[in-house]
C-alpha cells in the first residue's frame with residue numbers, strides 16, 4: 001500500500017507543479033484524477049507494474065502517460081517528470097503548498113507577482129505589505145495567508161488530518177450545543193466525516209435554524225475553540241486547541257437538503273450531480289435545485305425544484321438516493337440502485353474481545369453482560385496467545401483453564417452465547433502460535449499478525465495466506481496491522497488474500513478501532529467484489545471500545561459491504577453453523 005501512496009503523492013506533486021508552472025488545466029486534472037485512482041486502488045501498483053503492466057491501463061483514471069510513469073516508478077523508484085518539474089521551480093516553493101488552505105494557484109500568484117519562493121519570503125512579504133499589493137489577491141486571501149503562516153510557525157509538523165474516531169466525538173459535542181440553541185431545527189455533520197473516511201481534514205457542520213444569531217453564538221462559545229477564523233451570518237469557522245478546524249454553515253430549514261448534499265461531497269460527486277442537473281435543464285447549488293430551461297422572465301428568481309431533503313434532490317435528478325459513504329469517485333454508476341449497505345443495527349455479535357486474562361480490563365462476565373446489553377446473541381472471548389508476551393498472552397496451560405472459566409461464565413451469565421476463542425499470533429513465517437490440537441478445542445480462532453510488520457510484501461502475502469488457509473482459523477484479525485499516523489503495516493497482495501479467503505470461507509476482519517480501521521475501505525471493496533466474508537469487530541479491551549463499532553461500519557459501507565456477507569449480522573444458528581464447519585472433525 002505504501003507504493004500506491006508514494007505514486008499518488010508523486011502525481012499530486014506533479015499536478016501542483018504543473019499548475020504553478022502554468023501548464024494547461026487538462027493535463028493538471030489528468031494527474032489529479034490518476035492520483036485519486038492510485039489512492040483508491042487496493043492492489044499494489046508496484047507489483048502490478050512489474051508483473052502485469054497491461055492491467056494498469058484498465059484502471060479508471062490511468063491513461064497511457066500516467067501508466068508509463070507508474071511503471072517507471074515501480075522499476076526505478078523515481079519519476080523523471082517530477083524531478084524535471086522540481087528543477088524548474090525554486091526548492092522552497094513546493095513547501096508553500098503545505099500551508100493550510102494554500103493551493104497551487106495562490107503559490108503561482110505569489111511567485112509570479114511578488115517573487116515569493118519560501119515560507120520565510122512569504123512571512124516578510126506579508127509583513128511589509130507586498131502581498132497585499134498583488135493584483136487579484138483579495139484581502140481575505142491575504143488574511144488566510146497570514147493565518148496559515150502563523151499556524152505553520154506554531155504547529156510545525158503536526159499531522160494535517162485527524163482520525164475519524166478523534167473527530168466524530170468532537171462533531172457530536174458541537175452538534176449537541178447547536179441543538180440546544182434557540183431556534184435550531186436540524187443539525188448534522190457533513191464532509192468527509194459523514195462519508196466515513198478514516199481521517200478528516202476538517203469537520204463540516206450544518207445547522208438549520210430560525211435564529212442564526214443563537215446558532216452562531218453557541219458555536220463560537222464552545223470552550224475548546226482556540227481561534228475564530230470566520231464569523232459571518234451563514235458561515236463560521238473555528239480552530240480548536242487541538243488544531244482541528246470546524247466549518248459551520250447556517251441555513252434555513254427549507255434548504256437543508258441542498259446544503260447537506262453540497263457539504264457532504266465528495267467534490268467529485270458534487271461535480272457529477274451538477275452536470276446531471278445541467279443535462280436536465282436545471283442548476284444545483286448549495287441552496288437548491290432550480291429550473292433553468294423555462295422562458296426567461298425578467299429578474300424573477302429561477303423556479304425551485306427541490307431543496308428540503310437529500311431524497312427530493314436525488315429523485316428530481318432521476319437518481320436513487322446514494323449513501324454518503326459511497327459518494328466517491330470510484331467509477332461508480334450512480335444511475336444504478338446502490339447496494340443495501342450493512343448498518344449498525346444489523347450487528348448481532350462481537351467476535352474479537354479481550355479480558356483480564358491477557359490485556360483487557362473486563363472479566364469474562366463483564367464482557368458478556370456488555371455484549372448482552374447491546375442485544376448481541378454471541379460474544380467471543382479471544383485473549384492473546386503466548387507469543388504476545390507484552391500483552392500477557394496465555395500459555396497453553398492458562399488457555400485450557402481459561403476455556404473452563406468461559407464455560408462457567410456462560411452458565412452463570414445466561415442468555416448469551418460466550419465463545420471460547422483466542423486471538424492467535426500469526427508468526428512471521430505464517431505458523432500459528434498454538435498447535436492444532438489446542439486450536440481444535442476452541443470455538444473460534446481469530447488469527448492476527450502482531451510482529452514483523454515490516455516484512456516484504458511477498459513474505460506478508462505468504463504469511464497471511466497460510467493463516468487464511470489454515471483449516472482451524474475463522475477470522476483473519478486486523479490483516480495489515482497498520483496504525484493510522486503510526487505505522488504502515490504489512491502490504492500483502494490483497495487480491496490474493498481475498499481469493500483465498502473466499503475459497504476457504506475465512507472471514508477478513510474490519511477492526512473497528514479508529515487507530516486501525518484495518519481492513520481499510522479500499523481493501524473492503526476488493527473483498528466485497530471477491531465475495532469474501534467480513535467480520536466487523538471492536539477488538540474490545542475496555543467497555544468504551546464497543547462504541548468504535550460505528551467506525552468499522554462506516555469503513556464497511558465505504559467498501560460496499562451488504563449485511564449477508566458480514567458474519568456479525570447472522571443469527572446464532574447461522575453463525576454457529578459456519579464456526580462448526582471449521583470444526584467438522586469434532587462434530
Ligand code: DGT
Nearest residue numbers: 191192200201202204262263264265266267270271
Ligand atoms: P476533508 O475535509 O479534506 O477530509 O474532505 P471534505 O470532503 O470534507 O472536504 P471539505 O471540508 O473541503 O469540503 C466539504 C464538502 O464541501 C466537500 O466534500 C464538497 C463541498 N465543497 C467544498 N469545496 C468545494 C468546491 O470547491 N467544489 C465543490 N463542488 N464542492 C466543494
Ligand code: CA
Nearest residue numbers: 191192202203
Ligand atoms: Ca471536511
Ligand code: CA
Nearest residue numbers: 202203204247
Ligand atoms: Ca471544510
Ligand code: ZN
Nearest residue numbers: 423448477478
Ligand atoms: Zn490484535
